[in-house]
Amino acid sequence: MGHYTEKGVGSKLIDVNGKEYLDFISGIAVCNLGHCHPKVVEAVEEQMKKLWHVSNLFQIEGQEQVAQLLVDHSVLDYVFFCNSGAEANEAAIKLARKSTGKHHIVSLTNSFHGRTLGSMSATGQDKIHQGFGPLLTEFTYIEMNDPKALEEAVTEKTAAIMVEVIQGEGGIRLMSNEYAEALTSICEKHNCLLIVDEVQTGIGRTGTAFAYEQFNLSPDIVTVAKGLGNGFPVGALLGKASLKEAFQPGSHGSTFGGNPLAMAAAKAVLTEVFQKDLLQSVEEKGNWFQQQLQQKVGHFQVVDEIRGKGLMVGIACHTEVAPVIKACLEKGLLVLPAGPKVLRILPPLVVTKDELELAGDILADVFATIEQQNSVNI
Known part of the structure; x- marks a missing residue:
């Protein structure tokens, strides 16, 4: 945005000059309930007047409540809370290595798991990786859907396979059902863990509580962050009961x-997002x-493919999308890239059909103009 953002309401951001923008970035899949959702605001304001911090040296009721919501809506049994997706993925790598006694981890090319040394290595x-020396x-990195x-x-020395079922930063690439079946059978064959990174796809983004549900997977570890706090920094690692003993007090923290x-924000978010009607509306919208x-x-020559699930959508193009993003910004629509040639669209889950239609019209105008310019240049 050309000016400082002053405030946000629902699907809209407003800059200091009063210009409105339709926010289809949502803080990179963070503000799933839109900006300043009243129930999240109320929950955090109420907690601010009570207690901010005591650390895990003491029992925190909010952790138990949020953990219960997460396990009730997943196939996992226990939760470790942290502050970001990268931290959650660091914890996942440590847990996989410690619980199995093995160190080799397989992840996918075009994946993104964070920028700390461990998550960057994954x-x-x-x-x-460039510029940071030895990882x-x-x-081992392999292509998805192969x-x-x-x-x-x-191999028998593999501790875990770490995947995103929809690669976000990697271009809104979807895992095939065949590949999901292969993941399950190979994990069973080699007695290794399945880690699903749901930092971007989780908390209702794809129309189910977690995206792995749509691929018939039963992961041993799931990581979440982004949408969990609707803008309040919070992350979590979810694990199956068999892994609990590996993370005893003092082993990780x-x-x-x-x-x-953070727990006040997360509880308010999950109470709203995990409602059946809301998740169904995300799928339908x-x-x-x-x-x-x-x-x-879809008919423009520059457009190659439209793909995604729920409100995680990518428009793959034959040319770089930076000019599209800039032109959309000028017209009051905020979108972002997923690699140089994919336009990534992440509206709030509470977006209206009118807002979606407006965004589609703006994109149509922008693509029409760009295609016309390309024709003139040719």
């Missing part, structure tokens, strides 16, 4: 993880929006 993108050893490569990479303010995009922009 990330299968050279551009993220953690014993990571069961043969998976079978060749995983976080000073600020699960503090009362996502399907409708993709159909709208097919009609409005």
Whole structure:
């Protein structure tokens, strides 16, 4: 944005000059309930007057309440709270290694798991690694949706396979059902863990509480952050009961993880997002929006494919999308890239159909102008 953002309400951001923007970035899949959702604001304000921080030296009721909501809506049994997605993925790597006694981890090319040394080592993108020297050893990167490569990479020495079922930073690439089946069978065959990074896809973004549900997976570890606090920094690692003993007191920790303010935000978010009607509306609006995009922009030569699930949508293009993003910004629509040639669209889950239609119209205008300019340049 050309000016400082002053405030946000629902799906809109407003700059210091009073200009409104339709926010289809949502803080990078963070503000799933939109900006300043009244129930989240109320919960945090109320907690601010009671207690901010005591650390995990003491029992924190909010942690138990949020953990219960997370396990009730997943196949996992226990929760460790931290402050970000990168921290959650660091914890996942440590838990996999400690619980199995093995160190080798397989992850996917085009993945993104964070920027700390461990989570960066799990990330299968050279551009993220460049300039930082040697990474953690014993990571192998393979292409998603290639069961043969998976079978060749995983051995009896493999502690875990770490995946995103929809690669966010990697271009809104979806895992195939065949690949999901291969993950399950190979993990069973080699007695290794399945880690699903749901930092961007989790908390209702794809139309279910967690995206792994749509791929018939039963992960041993799931990581979440972004949408969990609707803008309040919070992350979590969810694990199956069999892993609990590996994370005894003192083996891993976080000073600020699960503090009362973060838990107040997360409890309010999950209470809203995990409602069946809201999740169903995300699925319905996502399907409708993709159909709208097919009609409005799918026919342009520059557009290659429209893909995604729920309200996590990508428009793959034949050329770089930076000019599209800039032109959308000028017209009051905020979108972002997922790699140089994919436009990533992440509206709040509470977005209206009118707002989705407006966004589609703006994108149609922008693509029409760009295609016309390309024709003139040719």
